[in-house]
Amino acid sequence: ACGTTDTGGSAGGDEGGADCNFKIAAMGALSGPNASIVVPSVDGAQLALDQWDGGDCEVTLERFDTEGDPAKATPVATQIAGDESFIGVIGGAFSGETRATKTIYQDGGIPMISQSATATDLTQDDPVEVFHRLVPYDDYQGAAIAKYLLDEVGATKVFVVDNSEAYGEPLADRVEETLGDSMVARDKTEVGQTDFAPTISKMETAEPDAIMYGGYIAEAAPLLKQIRDAGIDAPFIGGDGLYGADFGNAVGEAGEGAVVMCPCAPIEGDSTFAADFEEAYGGAPGAYAAEGFDAMTIFLKALEDGARTRAEVQEFVSGYTGDGLSKSIAFDENGDVPQDQVSYWAYKNEGGTLTPEVEVKPEG
Amino acid sequence: MSEQTHAESSTDTDVVLEDTSNHDQIAIETSGEVGEVLLELDHVTLRFGGVVALNDVNFQIRRGEILGLIGPNGAGKTTAFNAMTGVYTPTEGAIRFKGKEIAGIKPHTINHLGIARTFQNIRLFPEMSAMENVMVGCDARHKTSVVGVLFRTYRVRPSEEELPESGIRRSLAKVFGISRHTLEERAGRRRSMELLRFVGIADRAHELARNLPYGYQRRLEIARALATEPELICLDEPAAGFNPAEKEDLMGLIRRIRDLGHTVLVIEHDMKLVLGVTDRIVVLEFGQKIAEGSPEEVARNPKVIAAYLGEPDDAA
Amino acid sequence: MDFDALISGLDRHTLDGITRGSIYALVALGYTMVYGVMKLINFAHSEVFMVGTWTVLGVYTVLGVTAGAGIGMVIAATLLALLAAMLASAGTALAVERIAYRPLRKKGAPPLIFLITGIGCSLVLVEIFGQVLRVVFGRPFGRVTVNIPSVLETKTVFTIPGLDLAVSNTRILIIVGAIVMMLALDTFVNKSRLGRGVRAVAQDADTASLMGVNRERVIMLVFVLGGAMAGVAALLYTVQYDITKFDIGFIIGLKAFTAAVLGGIGNLRGALVGGLFLGIVEVYASAIWDSSWTNVYAFVVLVVILMFRPTGLLGESLGKARA
Amino acid sequence: MLLEMKDAVLSYGKIEALHGISVQVKEGEVVSLIGANGAGKTSTMRALSGVRGLSAGSVTFNGEDVTKLRADQRLRKGLVLCPEGRGIFPGMTVTENLNMGAYTRKDKAAIEEDYDRVFDLFPRLLERKKQIAGTMSGGEQQMLAIGRALMSRPKLLMLDEPSMGLAPMLIQQIFDIITEISQQGTTILVVEQNAKQALTRSDRAYVLETGNIVKTGTGAELLDDPSVREAYLGVA
Amino acid sequence: MSQITDAYRGLKLGERWDHAPKPVRWFVMLLVVAFAFYLPYLNILPFAYIRTDLTSSGSDWASVLFLIVVYMIVAVGLNVVIGLAGLLDLGYVGFYALGAYSIALFGSTNSPVVEAMQSKFGLSEEWAVPFVVCIPIAITMSLIAGVFLGAPTLRLRGDYLAIVTLGFGEIIRITARNLDGVTNGAAGITQVPVPPGPESDGRAFFNTIDAERWYWLALAILILIIFLARRLENSRVGRAWLAIREDEDAASVMGVAGFKFKLWAFAIGATLGGLAGLLFGSKQQYVEPNAFMVQLSFLFVAMVVIGGSGNIYGALTGAFLLTYLPERFRDLVDWRPFAFGVALVLVMILRPQGLVPSRRRAREFDDRREEAKEAAADV
Ligand SMILES: Nc1ncnc2c1ncn2[C@@H]1O[C@H](COP(=O)(O)OP(=O)(O)OP(=O)(O)O)[C@@H](O)[C@H]1O
């Protein structure tokens, strides 16, 4: 609601007077079961802000919890878009909420940089001007997983399972596409499912030499356990939906050796970023922390560059080039980073932690 | 519940059993001749698994009479009611109402054809007021359904007495008519109140049915059944739980019901009442008709005495 | 669509279905008993089950047992976990009854109020494990999936000759366990005096009290028994699936309730039949199509069955008074 | 004094149904309670049996204050009500219903005897042992309710309109039964509309009018009382 | 004069309202409505504290108001089904989803259905069914769904119906998720059309930012709906529902066509649910299956019950509180669901008749409470 919410203290009061007093919003699942794949990235952004010497500028990061739910994200987005003191958005973290809110941000003319929303259609099917992201889209991730399966595992009979969701299903579709004849069977499951007996018995019939799962941790853990319980020991690989510390915890011993693909390069344990992050948040940087850091950095650079309005910031972001922590960044007209800039890493679950195994470069 | 917000409620207080109602408003129009066959059970058999509740039963009810249906416990009297009102479908045989076959028809349709009843185990709408219970009965004859209620679409030209008194509304009503819903609602309220008076429980019209004493509940059931303007009304043990004085009153009530134009079928175990009020009696035993005739004939029938009445010392 | 997959693996799918269904059935008992007596859907029952699974985890953690422990230890730990889960679940059920339902009963609240209160309780219990305990104790509590050590390792005990169907120890435990518990409960309710009291209260609480039945005791008993059955289900569940989660009860609860209705709510044997039936239908459907359509088929089957048998497969055990 | 109710007040919400009535029943007596519709007879029975609590007054049974006891606790002490409108368990069979009557009893052999006694009294019940009670005719249900009450071997049996819905022959029989069990040593309190029968058979009676006791005396006295005759016996 | 005030003092608020002269009642109602329209601009302290955008990370006040009104429409509809007709519907979200999906499927250029129509009839890529045409489509679709679901299942009693309706809600959601070729599956449909209106600042009149316009639109619709729904209660129809709720068999024998009236209740409920879904989808301009989980159905039922089922104003209150409070207390972050659960239980225990029960229900409840209390006085 433009012009209606500028009193009652909503905008922190004094934005009219000060020259460079802005807010940046981070929107994502900050609570709920998926928080562990989102919170580190927002922490990363906060770290970038804390380390910034803004001179005259005073910038704050406001966190908006959407629980990753598109329906809950829209009022949040309307609020952000309607409050002129916000000049940028970090997020959405998930593809679904991003899809639901990007028109709102477009209407509000406020630039967004997503640290982790990977669904292909966000930029490829109906791109909006304000949307940018620091991660490659899932067409590549699917290809990367397929490539890993073919080259590293040498699989010829892959069993592909997905969770029927906006993220897992297209990812699995893409894997299937790239694998071609090397896929033996495909099955679909549901979010919230815990008994995978029908899928397992299909696996027993198919006798795959590798298994791919498109989905999130909650279902991956019981699925993998039941696979191992049934005595199937084919290698298991999933996408970035499993890229969180919780995966190892949940799956236990059965998860030993499971592989997680992520469009995120490993952060060296002895890098300054890792050290700073550790100091600030008491743990190694988690999922997409570097991307969150980079997103914030771009916004801050825009302010340094003299951008003071949303339009100026938007212009700056779209034209931005520079090296980030995660990759070297330049957005194309759809808001994507050049796909040759990205690399995928296969992480292997060893004793509960994900350790980088090998880099995979998919062909587009 | 002492809230008497509605105007009608406080009109009569102590006159309970006396009929102060306006009979013009509650009498029904009947379409046939007194004495013609109104309802006919034609070789009706009804079985529940092994139990034969009705076994080849034949009898007729004639318009304008008060027919008694008696018999030992479990003889099949209530079952006959259930078959006549659509609750059960006979296994064999036909039931004809005004010449039309009604076996197997839904209860509410049968009600619309003109049969209403009361229940042996009282079945009122316990959380509705007495008045509302009767209104539900009146609604059976009303036409307005959801669309009419929502949009007041169906409008009728009001008669002089239906027109509002005051100026603007009166002229508006003259031009646009009054919705059928409004008129029906008004008529229903008036009629319900009259009926409550008629059965003698108007003093507690706005109380929830569940809070009424047993006797009131019985009478309320009768009022509710009458509200549906039935040509045939079936009373299942209306005097159960009444003391002799009350039974006496009930007899009067039953006669007055007939005088309104209804035909009455009554199940009752109280012989004094049955003999005193009915024109004719049908006796069932073990699902079979064992006798039929005038009260005097039946009372003298040895079969009936053996099966039902017992030694004729003090049956009341 | 792949009917061949169903036919060729019919034995296997049936076994899977029975396994899944046994757990539904055990949980369904809790719904059915409470419903039978109080005409109320105890929405918090799914969480009674959830508490049971956490209790199993707790016992294993305290005992320090892990996969590969000695046979004696395994048996002891499993029995102890069973007992603890039954106690904890029964306790939770009783607590819900006492804290939430009882005050409502005293005030004579209508059934829908119980329903919403149940939903509230369910949310509270879920959040106790998802949030409150996490804040107090940290992991493993929280809104994530948690690993439970597979103390009882899955081993094939025998292979059904001719069918080439391997039957594992865990399956035997689940199926036999569920059926034994069911039979015990059924016998108790139908044969014992207290059981008769339960049925009497179910049909007419006032008259039951005139027969000397203590209504409050019966209600407590029903919650405790239903809870204990959910506890058994919880143990069997963890034996088979080795995980738990703060909101794990939701879907199982929903399915169990469906099973109870399918079998005829208020009817104990109905819960067993409904549970097994639902489990088998689900697994068959997933075999023919895939698991993403499972619920659609399950509910369609439910509707079709209720069309022909409006009070479930076995009907309500409480007869209806007639006109 | 086996049962004594003192100054009992019972209300339903805002309606007061009993305005402080006192009733006494001595061991071995047959006492009846008569009165018009809504006089409060059923309310009195409810209060005595404990289905309803009193807002004032007390109930003592067998010398013990039972005012604060629940219905099931009173039953265990031998105070048994056969409620108005039957109140059978509609989903149970005839046998199971009878069984419920013996719910608190442990004496297996005696229970078996009582079965036979009830079936003797009501052969219809024996015929229909397996029938679901809810599907029985009104009168059959009434027999079942009485039979079931007998199964609890009460010290004091309270019957609320036991003859309601029964055929004339059976009414006779019911009253014979009342006399018989009274002779066997059970004390009886009965509410009846069939005032003539009730008064004839009872030692003492109370007349209730709108929540107050207006008359009391022996059965014979009240039978002769002109006002009672007019109001309750239908004889002017 | 003093006599009048004396007479007033003894009365409860509701009764006072009944006794107030008609002009007074009209005036008060007008004020309430005017205030409701003014709400998005409410900025006068301390009243402005009710706004949801005061705290950091708060959400847009007008958007929240819009959502509240949409849920109020839902609650009014569900109140007809649950509160008046006494049918427990645990799958109401299905109708809500249908409303949202119908407008998306026919009105969005992104929808496979529209794409199929485009190619079949050789229409331009910009073409889609116009918004105004989508409304009757959405309403008809939900109405048909209501009848379609109701016709075979309404014969079921009580809780059997509950589980079947719950299943219906799930079937709608899962079908929407799985039928990729028709609904875009889990990805959902974007570019859902908005009501037509003059453009300003290069944006459509009904755009995603100016939420107060949506709020006013929804509010106007809500007021109309309340006006109509009120008519049902004290009518032949309302009585029929009540009678069915009390004793269906007896009602039938008294001439109440039970099935017909139940079906009507379902159809009315379905239509209102669909309408609410339509507003929601259109405002979001995006529809996806996950927005329609079963839990939402429970929330809807909770709204009706918490407010006091059977009373429109109760349902409105319930919808308001259950939507508003979680938004107002966003600061609680991780504690929100817990707080919500505790609040739900507490409210029910403390006020089991609902917050604003209908007078009938309040009376019923008083009686029952007396009964329960007295029977248990001795424990
Ligand atoms: N649904 C049913 N299932 C089985 N038996 C039934 C059913 N309904 C009635 N019966 C049996 O049919 C017989 C006739 O019952 P009905 O209720 O018609 O008797 P009645 O003549 O009304 O007796 P009463 O005077 O005691 O009310 C009874 O023996 C009863 O047990």
Ligand SMILES: Nc1ncnc2c1ncn2[C@@H]1O[C@H](COP(=O)(O)OP(=O)(O)OP(=O)(O)O)[C@@H](O)[C@H]1O
């Ligand atoms: N559950 C109830 N709630 C409210 N009022 C009640 C309730 N039950 C009875 N009453 C009222 O209490 C008074 C006494 O009723 P009660 O049933 O004791 O009378 P009764 O003498 O048994 O009459 P009947 O001969 O009709 O059985 C009546 O005015 C009745 O309306």
Ligand SMILES: CC(C)C[C@H](N)C(=O)O
């Ligand atoms: C945080 C990530 C797991 C999010 C995921 N890539 C998505 O698009 O939904």
Ligand SMILES: [Mg+2]
């Ligand atoms: Mg009968």
Ligand SMILES: [Mg+2]
């Ligand atoms: Mg009485």
